[in-house]
Amino acid sequence: xxxxxxxxxxxxxxxxxxxxxxxxxxxxxxxxxxxxxxxxxxxxxxxxxxxxxxxxxxxxxxxxxxxxxxxxxxxxxxxxxxxxxxxxxxxxxxxxxxxxxxxxxxxxxxxxxxxxxxxxxx
Amino acid sequence: xxxxxxxxxxxxxxxxxxxxxxxxxxxxxxxxxxxxxxxxxxxxxxxxxxxxxxxxxxxxxxxxxxxxxxxxxxxxxxxxxxxxxxxxxxxxxxxxxxxxxxxxxxxxxxxxxxxxxxxxxxxxxxxxxxxxxxxxxxxxxxxxxxxxxxxxxx
Numbered sequence: 715x716x717x718x719x720x721x722x723x724x725x726x727x728x729x730x731x732x733x734x735x736x737x738x739x740x741x742x743x744x745x746x747x748x749x750x751x752x753x754x755x756x757x758x759x760x761x762x763x764x765x766x767x768x769x770x771x772x773x774x775x776x777x778x779x780x781x782x783x784x785x786x787x788x789x790x791x792x793x794x795x796x797x798x799x800x801x802x803x804x805x806x807x808x809x810x811x812x813x814x815x816x817x818x819x820x821x822x823x824x825x826x827x828x829x830x831x832x833x834x835x836x
Numbered sequence: 837x838x839x840x841x842x843x844x845x846x847x848x849x850x851x852x853x854x855x856x857x858x859x860x861x862x863x864x865x866x867x868x869x870x871x872x873x874x875x876x877x878x879x880x881x882x883x884x885x886x887x888x889x890x891x892x893x894x895x896x897x898x899x900x901x902x903x904x905x906x907x908x909x910x911x912x913x914x915x916x917x918x919x920x921x922x923x924x925x926x927x928x929x930x931x932x933x934x935x936x937x938x939x940x941x942x943x944x945x946x947x948x949x950x951x952x953x954x955x956x957x958x959x960x961x962x963x964x965x966x967x968x969x970x971x972x973x974x975x976x977x978x979x980x981x982x983x984x985x986x987x988x989x990x
Contacts (some may be wrong), residue, residue: 720971740905742972743972743973743975743976743979744972744975746975746979772903773890773902773905774902775902775903775904776901776902776976777902777975777976777979779902779977780979780980780983783917783983784979784982787983787986804931808900808902811899828862831931
């Protein structure tokens with residue numbers, strides 16, 4: 715629940731040069747440490763193409779959006795290509811409204827994200 | 837109706853939960869219907885039995901700040917019904933068709949007067965919850981402040 719300190723579960727997979735960071739759980743300001751650690755780990759492993767896979771039932775509050783924007787600002791500085799998939803229509807609208815689409819491409823499905831990002835990774 | 841899963845009612849005995857169940861009623865809700873808007877009188881407290889309710893701040897038409905999603909087993913909506921000035925501090929919208937348990941402030945107040953220990957537990961749980969929300973808000977302010985610092989040019 716967004717108002718209790720929760721830890722997100724994050725797992726990594728690699729597909730054709732794309733690092734998929736699967737994020738389970740709601741994303742809030744309390745997610746900062748875990749998400750930053752995961753991002754740092756991915757970058758240290760040399761990840762250039764990063765796909766954030768958000769859980770279908772995840773709720774992202776304003777604090778979570780701030781965390782994601784902070785990470786995306788780092789990806790821009792590090793010249794990484796970023797995609798986001800798994801968002802509900804509700805959050806796609808919110809992400810577009812707050813300008814996250816300037817930093818990352820929103821994909822309607824994991825398959826499409828991997829296909830397009832793998833092509834960019836070549 | 838499952839009151840025991842809500843943070844507000846943690847630590848209550850079965851008999852105390854029974855008193856609350858005795859004053860709670862069930863209310864069906866439709867997807868996209870508003871439960872209440874910020875500033876309206878906080879007459880009721882709700883738990884989600886089925887479905888989901890989103891808590892948000894309406895900044896202006898079309899622009900909302902997402903605050904939280906309350907689902908079965910993870911909280912309640914309308915805790916402002918416990919605290920003066922009894923005005924909802926956020927807006928709440930039903931995200932899915934569902935069923936809520938409703939406890940009216942008009943019924944809860946005399947119950948707490950009759951059973952002050954129950955009231956003490958509710959207020960302790962509420963205080964802990966509000967402190968967590970305050971900590972989260974501070975963390976968010978910190979994030980945004982650091983973004984400003986990084987983007988500042990002199």
